[in-house]
Amino acid sequence: MIKKLVKATGAGVCALVFPDKCLGCGKYIKKNADNPLSKCFCHRCLGEVLPVFDHPFCPACGHCFESGPDHLCEACLKTPMVMESVRAAFIYKELIQKALGLFKYQSKLSLARPFERHLFQAFATHFDMNGFHLIVPIPLHVSKAKKRGFNQSYLLVRNFPRLYRDAYGRPAPWCIDIRCLARVRATVSQTGLDHKARKNNLTQAFACPKPDYIQGKNILLVDDVFTTGATCNAAAQTLMNAGAAGVSALVLARA
Ligand SMILES: [Zn+2]
Numbered sequence: 001m002i003k004k005l006v007k008a009t010g011a012g013v014c015a016l017v018f019p020d021k022c023l024g025c026g027k028y029i030k031k032n033a034d035n036p037l038s039k040c041f042c043h044r045c046l047g048e049v050l051p052v053f054d055h056p057f058c059p060a061c062g063h064c065f066e067s068g069p070d071h072l073c074e075a076c077l078k079t080p081m082v083m084e085s086v087r088a089a090f091i092y093k094e095l096i097q098k099a100l101g102l103f104k105y106q107s108k109l110s111l112a113r114p115f116e117r118h119l120f121q122a123f124a125t126h127f128d129m130n131g132f133h134l135i136v137p138i139p140l141h142v143s144k145a146k147k148r149g150f151n152q153s154y155l156l157v158r159n160f161p162r163l164y165r166d167a168y169g170r171p172a173p174w175c176i177d178i179r180c181l182a183r184v185r186a187t188v189s190q191t192g193l194d195h196k197a198r199k200n201n202l203t204q205a206f207a208c209p210k211p212d213y214i215q216g217k218n219i220l221l222v223d224d225v226f227t228t229g230a231t232c233n234a235a236a237q238t239l240m241n242a243g244a245a246g247v248s249a250l251v252l253a254r255a
């Protein structure tokens, strides 16, 4: 009886975590083990190919090109970023843009798990995973975190240590840190602002409450979306000013 109850509850929890209906169109889903996002979207909504982030791109900012070899983009040649490199799991368009909107603004948290799998895959593909000491999700200001109820960037990386252990059979060489970077100024939404306005909006938005802790450390910032990069750059600048050795960024989707 108890066993049955546990089993039934387990199935209920499973249905909560992975809905049987497509988040895009509401139709029932046929899951495909090879694609974690097929737990949330039907075959039709997923489309033929996901907009995966791939070569050719700018080795610094990760801006994707239509063709040719990897090369520094004009923006990076003109003004090098604070970050050493930016890489992503997806291009911010089509289904990924829609899914991120559902995740962030409509709290469709069942997307966290498939997103985290894709992000971890991108981490393994594009970075030397052993080259970092800390993984730092971009923090939200406390007022925004309260309103939303969760930090989407943290949800994307919180299981990374377990995923690493499962994949490589040893503890991760880095840890997830949510205390070394703080969002100390509430900023207005970056959406709709141009590059300069975004930069101004983020002036002194971040602070480093524990500078001793990050001295000489290589840090990987994690965010959900990278459009102009103003948020990641401002966070990276704060960490570098406080003594970090280097900062790179891994994002779920890059515009
Ligand atoms: Zn659908």
Ligand SMILES: [Zn+2]
Pocket (backbone or CB within 6 Å): 058, 059, 060, 061, 062, 063, 072, 073, 074, 075, 076, 077
């Ligand atoms: Zn670039």
